[in-house]
Amino acid sequence: MKLEGGCQCGDVRYRVEGEPLHAAFCHCEDCRKSAGAPVVAWAAFKSSDFEVLRGEVAVYNSSGSAMRHFCPRCGTGLWYTNEAYLPGLVDIQIATLDDPEALPPGAHIQVAERISWMTDTTGVPEFERYPGG
């Protein structure tokens, strides 16, 4: 598997090769605050399978040894490293892939911190675009 991705403005581009070690929805508060979103989908690759193709990222130390890498121009969260807990790995934000369909998450993690209304959204009405549109 060879996949490319990048931030919304296009300044930062990356490539991953090989198979992900795991892919999951993370519900922890750090991820939610960082993304400004109720959940973040991650896929972990070996650092040796990850390459930055262009651009410079900014890095924010969100807690402990957690390092969140994002585009300094458009703010897109891109990847995460943690040498204490995930040595040798890079977690990429699946939604930044050109083809996010390629890596379906296989688990929900950190559900102890999940927003309660994210537990089951199956009864929430859906609209192809906007209601009444």
Ligand SMILES: [Zn+2]
């Ligand atoms: Zn950008």
Ligand SMILES: [Zn+2]
């Ligand atoms: Zn998290």
